[in-house]
Amino acid sequence: MSTLNKYKTLLILSSIAAISSCSWFSAKDGTEDIDDRYMRSQQGPELQVPPATEQIDVEDRYRVPEGVIITNRDAKGKKLSLDPPQLLLVGGDGVREDSEQAQPTVWIRHQNTSFMNYVSRFMNQKNIPVLSSSDTQVTTDWITDEDETTLANYIGSYNLDGQRHRLTLEIVGQNANEIALQARNTESQRLVQDKWAAMAPSKTVASQFLNAFLGYYDTERTKEARQRILEEGTINVNLGTNQQGNIALTAEREFLAVWDQMPKVLEDLNLTVSDRDQSAGIYYFNVKEPETGFWAWLWNDDEDNPKVEMEPGDYQILVETTTSGVSMTFKDDEGNLLDANIVTRIYPEFAASFKSRAKQ
Structure with a gap:
């Protein structure tokens, strides 16, 4: 037989074996078809010693221990589950x-x-x-x-x-x-x-x-x-007064929570941070001149205009720790307090921007 024919024969035999083995896993009644023919096995013939062969000492070398009696002849195979093992997901916290x-x-x-x-x-x-x-x-x-x-x-x-x-x-x-x-x-x-x-x-x-x-x-x-x-990052801002009784924005939070959020709030309101001094608790920002006219409308420059009603110019925000949290006092570029009407007018935009930080 040629080498090619040998390979063909092996391929055919392996295919037949694979097809026949599939029936072992599933019976026609829908249950696992476990081969239990071993339960019907009979005792084979006694060992025959060929002529001219010395006697084999069966009693000593292949002795069955006394008192051993096989009493449980129930089939075990069909009681075994073919389900694959399944681990529990215990990687979660707690x-x-x-x-x-x-x-x-x-x-x-x-x-x-x-x-x-x-x-x-x-x-x-x-x-x-x-x-x-x-x-x-x-x-x-x-x-x-x-x-x-x-x-x-x-x-x-x-x-x-x-x-x-x-x-x-x-x-x-x-x-x-x-x-x-x-x-x-x-x-x-x-x-x-x-x-x-x-x-x-x-x-x-x-x-x-x-x-x-x-x-x-x-x-x-x-x-x-x-x-x-x-929610813990949310800063609820109210209209109140600072320690000196001047109008200011207040929040029941620690100094750093408000200080760290301030640049994002000013950016959100299209106000430019020009400088800051944490030791003094001051943010310096600028309100630029709004763009107007046809070209501003055409290029949507109006979307970059300040979102608060403040005159163009430089301003300061003084962030101070109070007994109940933090106060934010607004001043002009020379350090003078802004009019209470101005602070009241811009309060809603600042409060909304501080609160919206938690959604990001």
Whole structure:
């Protein structure tokens, strides 16, 4: 046989073996076809010693220990799950796995009594049908690969293809600053010959369902943390007076928070910072002459004009620490206080600009 024919023969044999091996994984009834022919195996013939061969000392070399009796002859193969292993997502802040639980369970750092609100929002956002709910648990209705939900993207077509599942998320433990959340695959069915047949619940499906929630929960908590940071960065400015009783803008914040925001506020109002002196607490800025006329309109130069009603020229803002926060006093280029009417007129624009900084 030529080398080419040998390769062709090997290719054909390997193809036949691959095709025949596929039937091992799936039976016609929709269950895993585990080969259990080993259960029907019979004892082979006794060892025959060929003529002219010395006797083999079987008793000593191949002795079976006395008292050994095989009593459990139940098939083990079909009881084994073919589901791939599934790890829990415990990379989020304050999330740890409880490996001692029989079902997928995590401890989540949470001190708020409204934790189940996150579970409800998760169900709504993912369009997951809810069968029942309480203060400590939520159980889904049937989830299949044909539902108009995004859950199949999370727990995978391997587990949803031709199957449907009901799952539960439940708080099964709680301490001072943590709750234990457990996922269970309460019911599972497989489509066999156009009929739903019961199948064993899958721990893998439960783990993937819990992972889907943990991903959502981590995203929501990140959004909330960002919102808190933005809110903490908000500077609410009011019209008031400084320590000397002169009209000024006031804020219940520390000096540096206001000082660091000032350049952005002035820029937002199209006012140019010309200098600053932190030791004296003074910002120097300029109000330029507004552009007018046809060419300003044509090139949209009017968008660069000052957004406050102040005469063109140089000004100062004195930022001082007060007993309740910070005051901002407006002066002209020579250090004289601006008229109270001017400060009252420009107050809304400055207040709005300080507050809008938190949205960036």
